Amino acid sequence: MAHPQYDVCIIGAGIIGLSTAFRLTEAGKTVLVIDRKGMAAEASAGNAGALAFADIEPLASPGIMLKAPRWLFDPLGPLSLPIGYIPTILPWMLKFFRSSLPDRFEQGAAAQTALMDLSRTETETLFAAAGVDGLLRRDGALSLYEGEKAWLASLPMWEARERHGIGFEHVTGSRLAELQPGLGATVTHGTFVPHWLTVSDPLDITTAIGQAAIERGAYFRVAEVCDIGEGEDSVVLSLADGSQVKAHEVVVASGAWSHRLAEKLGDRIPLETERGYNTTFPKDAFDLRRQLVIPGDGFVITPLDTGLRIGGAVELAGLERAPDFRRSEIMVEKTKRILPGLKTDTGKQWMGFRPSMPDSLPVIGRSPNAPRIIHAFGHGHLGLTQAAATALLVRDLVLDRPLPIDLSPYRPQRFS
Ligand SMILES: Cc1cc2nc3c(=O)[nH]c(=O)nc-3n(C[C@H](O)[C@H](O)[C@H](O)COP(=O)(O)OP(=O)(O)OC[C@H]3O[C@@H](n4cnc5c(N)ncnc54)[C@H](O)[C@@H]3O)c2cc1C
Numbered sequence: 426m427a428h429p430q431y432d433v434c435i436i437g438a439g440i441i442g443l444s445t446a447f448r449l450t451e452a453g454k455t456v457l458v459i460d461r462k463g464m465a466a467e468a469s470a471g472n473a474g475a476l477a478f479a480d481i482e483p484l485a486s487p488g489i490m491l492k493a494p495r496w497l498f499d500p501l502g503p504l505s506l507p508i509g510y511i512p513t514i515l516p517w518m519l520k521f522f523r524s525s526l527p528d529r530f531e532q533g534a535a536a537q538t539a540l541m542d543l544s545r546t547e548t549e550t551l552f553a554a555a556g557v558d559g560l561l562r563r564d565g566a567l568s569l570y571e572g573e574k575a576w577l578a579s580l581p582m583w584e585a586r587e588r589h590g591i592g593f594e595h596v597t598g599s600r601l602a603e604l605q606p607g608l609g610a611t612v613t614h615g616t617f618v619p620h621w622l623t624v625s626d627p628l629d630i631t632t633a634i635g636q637a638a639i640e641r642g643a644y645f646r647v648a649e650v651c652d653i654g655e656g657e658d659s660v661v662l663s664l665a666d667g668s669q670v671k672a673h674e675v676v677v678a679s680g681a682w683s684h685r686l687a688e689k690l691g692d693r694i695p696l697e698t699e700r701g702y703n704t705t706f707p708k709d710a711f712d713l714r715r716q717l718v719i720p721g722d723g724f725v726i727t728p729l730d731t732g733l734r735i736g737g738a739v740e741l742a743g744l745e746r747a748p749d750f751r752r753s754e755i756m757v758e759k760t761k762r763i764l765p766g767l768k769t770d771t772g773k774q775w776m777g778f779r780p781s782m783p784d785s786l787p788v789i790g791r792s793p794n795a796p797r798i799i800h801a802f803g804h805g806h807l808g809l810t811q812a813a814a815t816a817l818l819v820r821d822l823v824l825d826r827p828l829p830i831d832l833s834p835y836r837p838q839r840f841s
Contacts, residue, residue: 434672439469442678461649465631483785503723520783536834576614683802703736
């Protein structure tokens with residue numbers, strides 16, 4: 426039965442929207458989640474499943490500005506940008522470049538660290554409250570390097586992480602082979618992060634959190650939101666089927682499409698998409714002991730309950746272009762070097778849209794033009810990792826409670 430007016434309507438049933446729905450329903454709010462495709466239909470379904478609390482460095486870093494040109498000239502490298510998309514993405518790239526300057530990078534890393542610290546504790550709390558903590562894997566992650574030069578180049582990053590209290594162990598020889606048997610001869614060094622968590626499957630965890638919200642009273646509707654407008658005492662959403670929904674407050678958690686709704690409020694937010702690719706093989710494709718991170722080539726290999734997933738890469742090609750699955754294939758080819766025994770006969774390819782801001786920080790805060798609307802999107806490579814913290818922050822904004830961290834680094838108007 427339809428509800429006449431909701432306390433909060435959330436647009437988007439990905440990991441951000443559903444985690445927020447869970448927290449708000451738990452706090453006693455009447456919540457409706459609307460998604461045009463259903464639960465976990467986009468990035469939240471096919472990601473690599475890492476709770477990457479150690480990833481505190483924004484992508485826009487002084488280091489990446491040195492590597493990016495080399496990667497861009499390699500058509501199948503970890504970063505690609507079709508020539509035809511350059512004029513569209515240029516303003517975003519300029520903001521990315523400015524965010525990578527040393528002082529802004531340091532500010533970005535501090536803001537990312539604050540959100541990660543909150544994410545670490547909040548993820549455990551939310552997963553336990555929603556009864557999904559059984560879907561967590563606690564076997565850590567192993568970063569792999571081909572050659573001493575590549576490992577030495579990674580050391581400043583590990584030292585920075587050490588300063589933030591992130592524990593790890595550099596490994597070689599028999600310890601490396603013990604952590605992951607069957608590595609290829611090119612892999613000489615590794616760094617093991619024991620407290621790194623992954624999930625059994627990102628689709629399963631997202632839908633399980635959504636179901637937990639529904640069990641606690643959240644409403645769910647499949648529909649496309651075409652327009653959004655703030656009235657005196659409510660927000661009105663116009664849906665593609667011609668109907669309207671009213672809510673006291675609205676959360677825009679629509680992933681890589683969120684800026685299109687924000688624009689209707691007059692909020693111009695430089696959200697782009699970093700498209701990512703993967704291939705998922707049956708579980709028996711390789712005896713994988715934990716998530717493997719391949720920093721040199723920008724991808725990860727993840728053991729899921731549903732299979733073995735090889736994925737990553739960044740393609741700056743917008744929301745409309747057809748996928749180029751050669752990006753999935755090249756990661757599989759590179760993996761054969763790292764895991765020579767990998768069976769690659771029956772893989773399933775996927776492409777997803779990361780919602781990305783130029784400074785690698787999400788947008789969390791009230792719309793400057795329509796304060797009944799809260800933006801919660803733009804988590805880039807880290808949406809699964811930061812979903813629980815985002816849900817808590819949005820809940821506290823709705824309840825008008827003191828916030829556990831300063832939200833100014835994530836404010837929607839920071840690029841205005
Ligand atoms: C290859 C790859 C690997 C990744 N690996 C990781 C990882 O290991 N760890 C990690 O933390 N993150 C990872 N990410 C990032 C993570 O997947 C995303 O940051 C996260 O899923 C974003 O969640 P979301 O809820 O904001 O968006 P989505 O999951 O994209 O959900 C947005 C929803 O909004 C709906 N929607 C949009 N517009 C409308 C509208 N107008 N009306 C109604 N509904 C609408 C869409 O249908 C969609 O379901 C990865 C991403 C990719 C692509």
